[in-house]
Amino acid sequence: xxxxxxxxxxxxxxxxxxxxxxxxxxxxxxxxxxLVAVLFGALVRPRSSTVLQGSPAPDFELTIFNGxxxxxxxxxxxxxxxxxxxxxxxxxxxxxxxxxDVLEQAWRTYRDRGVMILGVDYLDTDAKGLAYLAxxxxxxxxxxxxxxxxxQAYQCTGVPETFFIDQQGIIQHVQIGPxxxxxxxxxxxxxxxxxxx
Amino acid sequence: MHKRDAWGARSWPGxxxxxxxxxxxxxxxxALAQQPTADQINAIARQLSCPTCAGLNVADCPTELxxxxxxxxxxxxxxxxxxxxxxxYFAARYGDHVLQMPPARGVFLWVWLLPALAILAGLVALAIxxxxxxxxxxxxxxxxxxxxxxxxxxxRRVEQELEKQGK
Numbered sequence: 001x002x003x004x005x006x007x008x009x010x011x012x013x014x015x016x017x018x019x020x021x022x023x024x025x026x027x028x029x030x031x032x033x034x035l036v037a038v039l040f041g042a043l044v045r046p047r048s049s050t051v052l053q054g055s056p057a058p059d060f061e062l063t064i065f066n067g068x069x070x071x072x073x074x075x076x077x078x079x080x081x082x083x084x085x086x087x088x089x090x091x092x093x094x095x096x097x098x099x100x101d102v103l104e105q106a107w108r109t110y111r112d113r114g115v116m117i118l119g120v121d122y123l124d125t126d127a128k129g130l131a132y133l134a135x136x137x138x139x140x141x142x143x144x145x146x147x148x149x150x151x152q153a154y155q156c157t158g159v160p161e162t163f164f165i166d167q168q169g170i171i172q173h174v175q176i177g178p179x180x181x182x183x184x185x186x187x188x189x190x191x192x193x194x195x196x197x
Numbered sequence: 198m199h200k201r202d203a204w205g206a207r208s209w210p211g212x213x214x215x216x217x218x219x220x221x222x223x224x225x226x227x228a229l230a231q232q233p234t235a236d237q238i239n240a241i242a243r244q245l246s247c248p249t250c251a252g253l254n255v256a257d258c259p260t261e262l263x264x265x266x267x268x269x270x271x272x273x274x275x276x277x278x279x280x281x282x283x284x285x286y287f288a289a290r291y292g293d294h295v296l297q298m299p300p301a302r303g304v305f306l307w308v309w310l311l312p313a314l315a316i317l318a319g320l321v322a323l324a325i326x327x328x329x330x331x332x333x334x335x336x337x338x339x340x341x342x343x344x345x346x347x348x349x350x351x352x353r354r355v356e357q358e359l360e361k362q363g364k
Contacts, residue, residue, distance in 0.1 A: 092262045123248050123262060123291055125269050148248075148292035 233274035
């Protein structure tokens with residue numbers, strides 16, 4: 001009972017500038033901690049497309065610039081019920097060349113079995129991208145990644161990267177680097193059979 | 198008669214050749230005038246970042262991609278596009294992150310706001326500090342005792358002590 005008035009006395013005795021200084025210090029410290037946390041989060045946060053495995057695939061719209069689908073706008077939502085192979089590539093990417101024939105063969109083999117292969121041309125001029133497709137005789141639909149939006153949405157870390165999206169729109173497998181035929185066919189057969197990877 | 202032939206109907210192929218050369222010179226001159234120079238291309242390329250290398254602009258980057266982009270800048274300049282139109286085109290086509298100077302919108306707005314806010318906060322802090330310093334100096338000045346009063350007090354006490362000792 002006797003301690004209370006003393007405490008009040010002591011608190012009221014604390015000079016006002018000192019209390020204000022403590023408040024300023026606390027605010028400054030909080031701002032500094034927030035900025036460091038943001039910076040740390042941006043630098044350290046793992047950015048990899050593989051974290052999307054098992055997640056719903058981000059929707060997108062691709063304007064096709066080659067082949068029979070030329071000038072058509074294809075969105076992922078329109079392809080629900082199909083297995084979608086989303087391949088991100090660029091004409092300046094040497095590794096991408098290794099899988100172009102494999103993807104084309106898969107397109108010819110699987111297009112009538114409920115598979116859509118889509119090529120996304122990342123950071124390329126249209127002329128270079130089309131010349132590249134012509135060089136490999138690519139017929140499956142491809143389009144430019146306008147504003148790098150698909151690349152960003154799928155958290156790509158480079159090219160080539162390929163996303164296998166099941167009939168329900170879930171990303172079942174992410175391939176970083178070029179695909180080979182047995183790998184590609186194995187994943188497609190598994191997804192068409194109704195199983196994840 | 199002979200003299201008139203030299204400048205007359207007989208020499209029309211010569212005149213035609215001169216006219217053709219003149220026309221060619223004019224067309225070639227116009228075409229060359231429309232062709233952008235490397236300096237014009239690089240002035241724009243320097244404002245774009247290479248998206249695949251760290252810290253390099255498109256003018257200085259030796260990759261194939263940046264060579265393509267420089268060629269594209271040249272094509273757009275030849276089409277008569279302005280510098281801003283070309284930068285806008287690249288931002289729309291490849292994303293805002295390819296611009297060396299980020300636009301003041303979206304997440305990039307913070308890049309512009311934070312330094313200004315930091316400078317403002319610094320100025321406010323400096324003003325508060327200077328004001329407090331001034332207030333303290335005024336208080337010290339007002340609390341400082343008069344020296345003549347101190348001397349009088351001192352003499353009074355000395356006299357008191359002497360009186361005590363005298364007793």
